[in-house]
Amino acid sequence: MSEQIHILVIEDEPEVLDALVRDLEDFEELFPVEMVATAEEARTVIDDILDTGGRIGLILCDHILPGENGVELLVDLQEKPETKSTRKVLVTGQAGLDDTVKAVNEADLNHFIEKPWTEEHLHKVVVNQLTSYVIENEKSFLPYMQLLDSTRLSEEMHKRGNISDY
Amino acid sequence: MRLTKVQWIGLVLGCMGFILPLIFTFSGLSFAGHMALGIFLMAAVFWMFEPIPIYSTSMLIILLEVLLLSMQGPVFMDATLPVETLNKTNGQYEVLSQAVSDQQLYSVSSDGDVVPHKIDVRSMPNGKLQVQSPDLNEGMTIISNADHRLVNYKPNNYSDYLATLASPIIILFLGGFVLAEASVKYNLDRNLTRLLLRPFGSKPKFIVLGLMLVTAVLSAFMSNTATTAMMMTVILPIIARIETGDALKIGVALSIPFAANIGGIATPIGTPPNAVVIGALSQQGLNITFGQWMLYAVPIVVVMLAVAWGALMIIYPAKTKHLKLDLSGRFDLSVSAKILYFVFGFTVLAWVTESIHGINSSIIALVPVAVLTFFGVIDKEEIRNLPWEVLWLVAGGLALGIALDRTGLAQWMISSIDWQSLSNIWLLLVFAAVAVSMSNFLSNTVTATLLIPLAISLSTSGVAGSDFSLLITSVLIGVGASLAMVLPISTPPNAIAISTGMVETKDMAKAGVLIGIVGLVMVMIYAIFVWPLI
Numbered sequence: 242m243s244e245q246i247h248i249l250v251i252e253d254e255p256e257v258l259d260a261l262v263r264d265l266e267d268f269e270e271l272f273p274v275e276m277v278a279t280a281e282e283a284r285t286v287i288d289d290i291l292d293t294g295g296r297i298g299l300i301l302c303d304h305i306l307p308g309e310n311g312v313e314l315l316v317d318l319q320e321k322p323e324t325k326s327t328r329k330v331l332v333t334g335q336a337g338l339d340d341t342v343k344a345v346n347e348a349d350l351n352h353f354i355e356k357p358w359t360e361e362h363l364h365k366v367v368v369n370q371l372t373s374y375v376i377e378n379e380k381s382f383l384p385y386m387q388l389l390d391s392t393r394l395s396e397e398m399h400k401r402g403n404i405s406d407y
Numbered sequence: 408m409r410l411t412k413v414q415w416i417g418l419v420l421g422c423m424g425f426i427l428p429l430i431f432t433f434s435g436l437s438f439a440g441h442m443a444l445g446i447f448l449m450a451a452v453f454w455m456f457e458p459i460p461i462y463s464t465s466m467l468i469i470l471l472e473v474l475l476l477s478m479q480g481p482v483f484m485d486a487t488l489p490v491e492t493l494n495k496t497n498g499q500y501e502v503l504s505q506a507v508s509d510q511q512l513y514s515v516s517s518d519g520d521v522v523p524h525k526i527d528v529r530s531m532p533n534g535k536l537q538v539q540s541p542d543l544n545e546g547m548t549i550i551s552n553a554d555h556r557l558v559n560y561k562p563n564n565y566s567d568y569l570a571t572l573a574s575p576i577i578i579l580f581l582g583g584f585v586l587a588e589a590s591v592k593y594n595l596d597r598n599l600t601r602l603l604l605r606p607f608g609s610k611p612k613f614i615v616l617g618l619m620l621v622t623a624v625l626s627a628f629m630s631n632t633a634t635t636a637m638m639m640t641v642i643l644p645i646i647a648r649i650e651t652g653d654a655l656k657i658g659v660a661l662s663i664p665f666a667a668n669i670g671g672i673a674t675p676i677g678t679p680p681n682a683v684v685i686g687a688l689s690q691q692g693l694n695i696t697f698g699q700w701m702l703y704a705v706p707i708v709v710v711m712l713a714v715a716w717g718a719l720m721i722i723y724p725a726k727t728k729h730l731k732l733d734l735s736g737r738f739d740l741s742v743s744a745k746i747l748y749f750v751f752g753f754t755v756l757a758w759v760t761e762s763i764h765g766i767n768s769s770i771i772a773l774v775p776v777a778v779l780t781f782f783g784v785i786d787k788e789e790i791r792n793l794p795w796e797v798l799w800l801v802a803g804g805l806a807l808g809i810a811l812d813r814t815g816l817a818q819w820m821i822s823s824i825d826w827q828s829l830s831n832i833w834l835l836l837v838f839a840a841v842a843v844s845m846s847n848f849l850s851n852t853v854t855a856t857l858l859i860p861l862a863i864s865l866s867t868s869g870v871a872g873s874d875f876s877l878l879i880t881s882v883l884i885g886v887g888a889s890l891a892m893v894l895p896i897s898t899p900p901n902a903i904a905i906s907t908g909m910v911e912t913k914d915m916a917k918a919g920v921l922i923g924i925v926g927l928v929m930v931m932i933y934a935i936f937v938w939p940l941i
Contacts, residue, residue, distance in 0.1 A: 387908030395639035395903070400591060404899050405794035406630045406671065406678050407461060407850035 246272050246298035246374065247290050248367070251314070252332070253278045253306050257356075261301060261332070264360045268367060271388050272298060280309035287324065297327045298374040299367065301354075304333035304340060312340045315348035326378055328370035330354060410458055417456020424448030434509070436819045438556035442475040442482070443814040450807060454853040461850055462796035465803020469568055472810050477565035488557045490515060493547040500543055501535045508553035512538055515548045521558055560814055571805040575769035576675070576686035577798050579697075582772025583676030584793045586751055587629040589775075589785045593744040594736075595751070596625055596637055601734045611655050611725035614732065616716055618642065619662050623670030623712055627677045628755070630794065631667040635900035638663045639907065641732075646909055649727055658723035660909035661918055664900035665715045665892055672889045673708045674758075675700045675768065679801050680846075680855035684885035686805045687859045690812070691867070693878055697758040697768040702941055703882050707933055711890070714925050718918055743784045750775050750784075797852075804856030808863070817864035831874040835934050838862065838880055842887030843923050847897045851888040858884045876939070883934045890926035893919035 248268060252258040258276055265274050275290070277283045287297060300318070304311040311331060318324040331344055334356035344350040351373070352366050372390040375382060380403065382394040398404060410418065425448060428441040436444065446468060453464040474480040493500055493514075506512060511523045526540040550558060571577070590596045600621050607617030618638065626634040642659055649656050671678030675685050675697055681704075685695050738744070757764070757771045779785050811817040829837070838858060846854035859881055866877035891897045893916050895905040901919075904910055 383902060383906040386903075386906040391907045392640050392643045395636045395643065398903075399633055399636035399640065402588070402591070402630075402633055402792060402794060404632045404636070404903070405797045406632050406899060407797070407800065407852050 244294050244296070246296050246371070246378075248272045248274045248371075249283065249286065249290075249297055249300045250274060250276045250302075251278070251280065251283050251300065251306065251311065252276070252303040254303075257303070261363075264358075264363050265367065267364070268371070268388065271385065272371065279307055280311070280314040283314060287318075291323055296378070297324055298378075299328045299330065299370050300324075301330050301332050301367075304331060305335055310340070312344045312348065315344055315350065319348045326374065328352075328374050330366060330370060332356065332358070413456055414458040417452055418458035420456070421449045421452035421458065424452050433819075435822070437559040437815055438554070439476055439560035439562070439814040440816045440819055443472075443810045443816040446471050446475070447807065447811065447816065450803075451857060454857070455849060460796070461853060462800040462803070465800045465806075468803040469571070469806050472568045472806055473565045476562060476810055476814065477568060478562040479565040480562075483556070483562040486555075486557050486562075488515065488521070489551045489555060490548050491551045493543060493545065493549045495545055500538050501531060502538055502549065503551055504534060504536050505552045505554065506549060507536055507538065511553065512540070512543075513550040513553055513558055514542075515550065521550065563809070563813055567809060568806045571686075571802040571809070572798065574686055574802070574805060575689065575767065576682045576805075577802055579769045579772045580676055580679075580682055580798060580801070581793070582754065582769075582775050583628065584797075585775050585779060585785065585789075586754060587633060588789045588793055589747050589779055590629065590751065591633065591637075592785060592789060593739045593741075593747050595739075595744070595747065596629060596634070597641075598736055598738045599625070600638070600641060601736050604732060605734055609729045609731060611727055611730050612720055614645075614730050615655075615659060615662050615719065618659070619666035619712055619716055622663055622666035623673065623708060626667040626670035627673035627708075630797075631671040631678055632899040632903070634670070635664055635667045635903050638667070639903060643907065643909075645730060645732065649730070653726040654723035655725035655727055656723075657910050657914050658719040658725070660904055660907065661723075661915060662716070662719055664898065664904040665719070665918070665922065666712060667900040668889055668892050668898050669708055669711045669715060672704045672711075672886050673701060674704070678889055679797055679852040680885045680888040682801045683804050683852055683855040683859060684881045686801065687808050687863060688878065688881055690805070690808060691863060691877065695878070696761040698760070698762050699941070700882075701759065703933075703938055704886065706937070707886060707929060710929055711922070711926055714929075715918075715922050718921050718925075722918055722921075723914075743782065746782050746784050747779065750778050800852055804852065807856065808860050811860045812863065812867075817860045818868050821861060821864050821868065821870065827870065827872065831872060832931075832935060834865075834871060834875065835880060835883060836931060839883050839887045839927055839930050839934070842884045843890050843927055846888040846891035847893045847919075847923070851891065851898065854888040854891075855885055858888075879934050879938045882938065883930055886930050887927070890923055890930065891919075893923060 248265060250261050252261060262274055262276055275286050277286050290297060302311040302315055315329050328351045329348055330352040331350055332354045351370055354366060368389055372393050375385045375389060376397050382398055386394055425445040428444040450464050450468050453459060454461055475482050507528055510526060510528060512526050514522050514524060516522055524540050524542040526538045529537040531537050603621045604617045607613045622634055622638050642663060646656050646659055675681050688695060754771060754775050758768050761768055842854055842858055862877060862880045862884060865871040866875060892901055895902050895912055901915060
C-alpha cells in the first residue's frame with residue numbers, strides 16, 4: 242500500500258507533537274501519520290514518501306521551528322508539483338500578520354488552527370482537508386467514505402457520476 | 408496496471424479458454440463455432456474474474472468478432488468454398504476423403520446455400536470414398552472439403568457487430584443518460600426528492616417508506632448508482648441525528664441501496680440488464696415496448712419494495728419516535744431548467760404511451776438528446792461525462808449474442824443437456840435461481856448477458872417444449888439479475904452503502920438473503936401466473 246495518502250505533522254515541541262499525534266489516531270488506519278521536528282527533516286521524509294510512490298495529503302505545520310520556519314517551508318512545498326495539491330494547515334499561536342499573509346497568499350494555506358486547539362476542532366479540520374484532497378486527487382471515493390465526510394463525497398460522486406451501474 | 412492474484416488467475420484462465428477451441432476440435436461444432444467458443448470462454452472468465460474492466464472485455468469481444476468471424480476479418484476475408492462437380496466413375500460416385508465428415512456430404516444449391524446430405528460411404532483402394540444416397544445427382548456441385556470454415560457458417564458483415572453500438576436499445580439508454588445527466592446538472596433529482604418526501608411526515612417508519620419509494624422512482628429513470636449517491640446526501644445527515652444503538656440507522660442505510668436496486672427493474676432504461684434482455688429479444692424479432700416492459704416489471708417492483716420495507720422495519724425496528732427531514736430547497740427556475748422539465752416530462756410521457764401513438768421508444772429517446780443540446784441545456788461537458796462505458800458493456804454483450812447465434816455455438820452448447828426432462832416450471836426456476844445467485848457475485852449485466860443466449864437457443868432450437876416462452880424466460884432472467892443484493896460486491900449501490908460504515912456486511916446479507924428468496928418466489932409466481940396473461 243505504498244500509494245497511501247500520508248499526513249505529515251511538523252512540530253518541534255515534543256509534548257505538542259505528542260498531543261497532535263494522539264488526536265490524529267483515528268485517521269491512522271487509512272492515512273499513515275509521519276512526525277518530524279524540523280523543516281529539514283520534513284523534506285527528507287517527504288522525499289522518502291514520494292520515492293516509494295506515496296503521497297502527502299495533509300501537512301499540519303507549526304510556524305516557529307528551529308532553522309527554516311513553517312511558512313517558508315509551506316511556500317516552498319506549494320511551488321513543487323508533487324506537493325502542490327497537498328492540503329496545508331498552519332498550527333500556531335505565534336505567527337505574526339506578515340507571515341500569516343504570506344502563508345495565505347503564497348502557500349495557498351488551506352486552514353489556520355490556533356493553539357491551543359480542541360480535539361474536536363482539529364478532527365473537523367483534518368476531515369475537511371482530507372476530504373478536499375481526496376475529491377481533488379482520487380478516482381474512487383468509496384474507501385474514504387467511512388473516515389471522511391461521506392455526505393460531501395456522495396455529493397461529489399453524484400455530480401461526477403464516476404460510478405456506473407454494472 | 409497491478410493485478411491481484413485472483414485477477415492473474417482470471418487472465419491466464421481467460422487466455423487458455425480462448426486458445427482451447429483452437430487446439431481441440433469439438434464434433435458437431437463448425438469452424439466459426441470454435442472461434443466463437445474461444446471468444447465466449449475468454450469473455451466469461453474475464454467478466455467473472457475482472458482482470459480487465461468489464462467494459463474492456465466487451466470492447467475486446469467486438470474486436471475479436473470483427474477479426475475472427477466477420478466477412479472482412481483476416482480469417483474469412485479471402486475464404487471461398489472449395490467445390491467440385493460430382494461425377495460417376497464406373498457407375499458410382501467417388502469423392503475425395505475430406506469431402507465427407509460425419510457421414511455427410513455437402514452440396515451447394517443454385518442459390519449458394521450449403522445443403523448437407525446423409526450418405527453411405529465405402530472406402531476405395533485408391534484412397535477415395537464411394538458414396539451413395541438417393542439425394543445425389545450427376546453434375547451436382549459438391550464441397551470437396553467438408554471441414555472447411557465456410558461449411559455451416561455464413562460470415563456476417565463486420566458492420567453487424569459494430570452496429571450493436573447504435574442498436575435501438577443503446578440509443579434508448581443514451582436518451583435516458585442525457586436526461587439523467589441534465590437532471591443532476593439542474594438539481595432536478597434532488598428537488599424532486601424533497602418535494603416527494605413531504606407527504607411522509609415524521610414517523611421513522613413512513614420516512615423510510617418515503618425514502619424507498621422516491622429512490623425507486625428515481626432509479627427507474629436514472630442509474631441506480633447515481634440515485635444512491637444522491638440519496639446518501641439526503642440520509643447521512645438524518646442518520647447522524649439518530650441515537651447510537653438505534654437499529655433504525657441500519658434500516659435507513661440499507662433502504663436506499665435496496666430500493667435503488669429494485670427500482671431499476673421498473674423501466675427499460677432503469678438498469679443495464681434490462682437493456683441486455685430487450686436488445687437480445689429484439690434481435691430475435693420480439694420487440695418489447697417501454698410500456699409493455701413496465702407492465703411486466705412494475706407490479707413486481709411494487710411488491711418487492713413492500714417486502715424490503717417490511718423486512719427492514721421488522722429486522723431493524725426504530726426506537727426513535729420522530730425524525731426531522733430537511734426538505735428546504737427550491738427548484739431551479741432558469742430558462743434552461745424549465746426546458747429540461749418540459750423535455751423530461753414530454754419524453755417520459757411519450758415513452759409510456761407508445762401503445763397509443765406507436766412511435767418507437769428509441770426514436771423518442773433522440774428527442775432529449777437533440778433538444779437539450781439544441782438549447783444548450785447541456786453542452787459538450789455533460790456529453791463527455793455520460794457513462795459511455797455502460798453502452799460499450801451492453802453492446803459487447805449483444806455482439807456476443809449475435810456470434811453465439813450465428814455460429815451455431817449456442818445451439819451446440821445446449822444440445823448436450825436433456826432439456827426435455829425438465830418441465831417448463833423447473834426450467835424457469837433454474838434460470839431465476841441461477842440469475843439471482845450468479846448476480847450476487849457478478850455484475851448484473853454480465854449475468855443477464857451470459858444467461859440470455861441460453862434461453863434464446865432453447866427457444867430457437869425448439870428443445871424446450873411448447874409451453875416455453877422466450878419472452879417470459881428472458882424477462883425473468885433480467886428481473887432476477889437485479890434482485891441480488893446480499894453482498895457489498897453484488898451491486899454498486901450496495902458498495903456505496905457499506906462504504907459509509909453505517910452498515911456491516913452481515914446486516915446487508917441478512918436482509919439481502921431474505922429479499923433474494925422472496926424475490927425468487929415472487930418472480931416465479933409472476934412468470935407462471937401473471938405474465939402469460941399480458
